[in-house]
Amino acid sequence: xxxxxxxxxxxxxxxxxxxxxxxxxxxxxxxxxxxxxxxxxxxxxxxxxxxxxxxxxxxxxxxxxxxxxxxxxxxxxxxxxxxxxxxxxxxxxxxxxxxxxxxxxxxxxxxxxx
Amino acid sequence: xxxxxxxxxxxxxxxxxxxxxxxxxxxxxxxxxxxxxxxxxxxxxxxxxxxxxxxxxxxxxxxxxxxxxxxxxxxxxxxxxxxxxxxxxxxxxxxxxxxxxxxxxxxxxx
Numbered sequence: 001x002x003x004x005x006x007x008x009x010x011x012x013x014x015x016x017x018x019x020x021x022x023x024x025x026x027x028x029x030x031x032x033x034x035x036x037x038x039x040x041x042x043x044x045x046x047x048x049x050x051x052x053x054x055x056x057x058x059x060x061x062x063x064x065x066x067x068x069x070x071x072x073x074x075x076x077x078x079x080x081x082x083x084x085x086x087x088x089x090x091x092x093x094x095x096x097x098x099x100x101x102x103x104x105x106x107x108x109x110x111x112x113x114x
Numbered sequence: 115x116x117x118x119x120x121x122x123x124x125x126x127x128x129x130x131x132x133x134x135x136x137x138x139x140x141x142x143x144x145x146x147x148x149x150x151x152x153x154x155x156x157x158x159x160x161x162x163x164x165x166x167x168x169x170x171x172x173x174x175x176x177x178x179x180x181x182x183x184x185x186x187x188x189x190x191x192x193x194x195x196x197x198x199x200x201x202x203x204x205x206x207x208x209x210x211x212x213x214x215x216x217x218x219x220x221x222x223x224x
Contacts, residue, residue: 035214040122042201042214043158056211090157105157 002027004093004106012112013081021076021109025093032074033103034066035090043090049074050096078111086113115140118204120215127192128223134188135218137202146205147178147185151198152217158201161187189220197222 005024013019025032031050035043045058049068068074072093078085088110094103120137127133139147147164162169164176164185175188185204189196202215 040216042118042216045211045213048211058211103160105159107157 004029004091004104006089006091006106006109008109009107010110010112012114014114015081015083017081018077018079019081019111021078021089021091021111022073023076023091023093023106024073025091026104029093029095029104030072031094031096032068032072033092033094034074034076035092036060036085037088037090037108039087046076081113083113086111116215117141118202118213118215120200120202120218122216122218124219124221126221126223129192129194131192131222132188132190133192133220134186135200135220136184136186137204137215137218138182138184139202139204139213140183141204141206142180142183144183144204144206146207146212147176148203148205148212149174149176149185149187150201150203150214152201153198158214161200192222194222194224196220 004026007022033048034046037043046060047057048055052068063079065077088108090108091106092103117140149161150158151161152158162171164178168177173190177186199217199219201217203212205212
């Protein structure tokens with residue numbers, strides 16, 4: 001049973017560039033949430049996708065956008081990268097958009113902006 | 115004031131010791147509470163949910179104090195493998211986002 005997978009594992013980008021991160025949910029899950037975790041901090045909720053729509057959003061600017069595909073996989077896009085966007089980006093999947101206690105995290109994508 | 119606050123630690127305790135740490139939350143309407151564990155450079159994993167009456171899972175005990183708006187995690191007979199960062203998670207309602215604390219680092223020494 002495949003767990004949550006994310007790609008790429010590491011990424012280095014330059015300020016002003018755009019980046020796309022990918023997530024495949026655990027088998028049987030239909031909801032994907034994205035988090036940003038800066039060094040020494042807890043994960044910060046970016047947004048959640050269910051039925052290909054953004055259902056909830058945290059306090060992140062419009063530079064952060066996403067998409068969910070019919071197979072439940074998801075992408076996180078960040079435009080006009082800033083140095084402060086350097087972080088570990090975590091994807092979590094669940095069955096249904098309220099199941100926090102059944103939420104599984106992927107290994108994350110470590111983004112470095114120089 | 116942060117919505118969810120934790121003592122960052124690190125807590126450095128000997129193997130076999132009992133250790134406890136708290137997490138405070140600012141929104142009295144918060145409904146759901148959880149503890150997650152995160153190993154170095156790994157993803158967070160759910161450790162346990164926190165129920166109003168308190169709950170225990172082996173060496174781990176979680177408590178909720180609504181009056182004072184904090185949750186606690188107690189680890190008994192600590193093992194070297196308990197070394198990790200423990201993240202407190204709060205949710206206002208089933209339809210709202212979840213909020214992570216910054217985590218408490220725990221280091222168990224032989």
